[in-house]
Amino acid sequence: xxxxxxxxxxxxxxxxxxxxxxxxxxxxxxxxxxxxxxxxxxxxxxxxxxxxxxxxxxxxxxxxxxxxxxxxxxxxxxxxxxxxxxxxxxxxxxxxxxxxx
Amino acid sequence: xxxxxxxxxxxxxxxxxxxxxxxxxxxxxxxxxxxxxxxxxxxxxxxxxxxxxxxxxxxxxxxxxxxxxxxxxxxxxxxxxxxxxxxxxxxxxxxxxxxxxxxxxxxxxxxxxxxxxxxxxxxxxxxxxxxxxxxxxxxxxxxxxxxxxxxxxxxxxxxxxxxxxxxxxxxxxxxxxxxxxxxxxxxxxxxxxxxxxxxxxxxxxxxxxxxxxxxxxxxxxxxxxxxxxxxxxxxxxxxxxxxxxxxxxxxxxxxxxxxxxxxxxxxxxxxxxxxxxxxxxxxxxxxxxxxxxxxxxxxxxxxxxxxxxxxxxxxxxxxxxxxxxxxxxxxxxxxxxxxxxxxxxxxxxxxxxxxxx
Numbered sequence: 001x002x003x004x005x006x007x008x009x010x011x012x013x014x015x016x017x018x019x020x021x022x023x024x025x026x027x028x029x030x031x032x033x034x035x036x037x038x039x040x041x042x043x044x045x046x047x048x049x050x051x052x053x054x055x056x057x058x059x060x061x062x063x064x065x066x067x068x069x070x071x072x073x074x075x076x077x078x079x080x081x082x083x084x085x086x087x088x089x090x091x092x093x094x095x096x097x098x099x100x101x
Numbered sequence: 102x103x104x105x106x107x108x109x110x111x112x113x114x115x116x117x118x119x120x121x122x123x124x125x126x127x128x129x130x131x132x133x134x135x136x137x138x139x140x141x142x143x144x145x146x147x148x149x150x151x152x153x154x155x156x157x158x159x160x161x162x163x164x165x166x167x168x169x170x171x172x173x174x175x176x177x178x179x180x181x182x183x184x185x186x187x188x189x190x191x192x193x194x195x196x197x198x199x200x201x202x203x204x205x206x207x208x209x210x211x212x213x214x215x216x217x218x219x220x221x222x223x224x225x226x227x228x229x230x231x232x233x234x235x236x237x238x239x240x241x242x243x244x245x246x247x248x249x250x251x252x253x254x255x256x257x258x259x260x261x262x263x264x265x266x267x268x269x270x271x272x273x274x275x276x277x278x279x280x281x282x283x284x285x286x287x288x289x290x291x292x293x294x295x296x297x298x299x300x301x302x303x304x305x306x307x308x309x310x311x312x313x314x315x316x317x318x319x320x321x322x323x324x325x326x327x328x329x330x331x332x333x334x335x336x337x338x339x340x341x342x343x344x345x346x347x348x349x350x351x352x353x354x355x356x357x358x359x360x361x362x363x364x365x366x367x368x369x370x371x372x373x374x375x376x377x378x379x380x381x382x383x384x385x386x387x388x389x390x391x392x393x394x395x396x397x398x399x400x401x402x403x404x405x406x407x408x409x410x411x412x413x414x415x416x417x418x419x420x421x422x423x424x425x426x427x428x429x430x431x432x433x434x435x436x437x438x439x440x441x442x443x444x445x446x447x448x449x450x451x452x453x454x455x456x457x458x
Contacts, residue, residue, distance in 0.1 A: 001396075001431075001432065002396075002397065003396050003397065003399065003401070003426075006396060006426060006431050006433075007425050007426060009428070009430060009431060010425060010426050010427070010428035010430075010431060011425065013428040013429060013430060014425075014428060031356050032355060032356060035370075036350060036355055036370065037351070038348050038350055038351060039379075039428070039429075039444075040330045040348055040378075040379070040380070040444075040445040041350075041351040042329070042330070042351070042445075042446075045268050046185055046268075046269075046331075047351055048351065074453065074454055075453045075454070076446075076449040076453055079444075079445065079446045079449065080330070080444060080445045080446065082428075082429050082444040082445065083444045083445065083446070085444070086444060092429075092430060
């Protein structure tokens, strides 16, 4: 890929991540600007410190915002904003291996 | 200030390999990296955290002082809770990452490995009347348990009910008649616990814990931290690298009105970022920090830190790139090797799908 193609690929992910951050801040009424959340930030436990009630709220929000139902997914979906982006926009995941184990 | 050495070194397994991490001599490996990593990710590992200083903030204005020097809000931290926070310099760079243990009349700050002297100097440089800053390291030993079945070891060693404490809860309890401070907190993404034990009883507890868990050294722990994108400050916070470039803004509470470094962090957030950090894997040769990242021969960034990941069976590390290229899913060249940028966590902890029973 050329540099411009790489920038376009990165921009697609950044856009989805920005949409997710905006949704999280709005739905959970967090007192921060969406851009303060980083793409690699864990969402649960240490990180954004969301709890299981927040998960339920996010399931509903994600379905409404992205048309994707994640109810049966494992917790790794919420491993980070960028990981969540792979699930709400599968085109991103095709390009991004996510490790193993 | 003297270098830290483990008070239970004599009880470490024979053949342990030691190294110096900043101001501490620590066990890098007790056996092999593979075996210790496997214990962290598949079973239960025992950590000797004696390279971390325990610093007490006490006195009338201790909480106010802590609010000033910590980047997260500890105003309502009770004696039953702990939390992780960064400590920043005025310029927004990272002095250390600490675990803050709430106590009735004080706070305990647990430094990162080997960074205690630097932390203590920073705290003393900002000291005010009404606050006492006391290095308590020589009075205690700190041990950790990490792994998808670490909760079972807690049950066999101390009390099964402690295993299911809420995350970042702490409890004053007893082990074999000795008062200890127990917390549910860790760094590898697996179930994590820590025990702060009086030094005179440390060797006895360590030896007993060895019957139930595999000791893991600094190398395995830092690898597991990297795999879940838990900052390892000594590798990631180079000179002039602010907390946003590090990608550790989540350890800063920007809604807090005032703390050392806040103005610089806000300015960086509102300004134009030059670099951001993203994970990568690829190749088997581990690139050195500073190795150029290129696209079509053009340099776009560099390696921050990399290791061999046992879990991924390849090199794993962090790159610092221009913000418009700091994203997962890109194929780039590091040195002569093709790598791919990743979403975190790079390895999914088994604990996320392992219930405590």
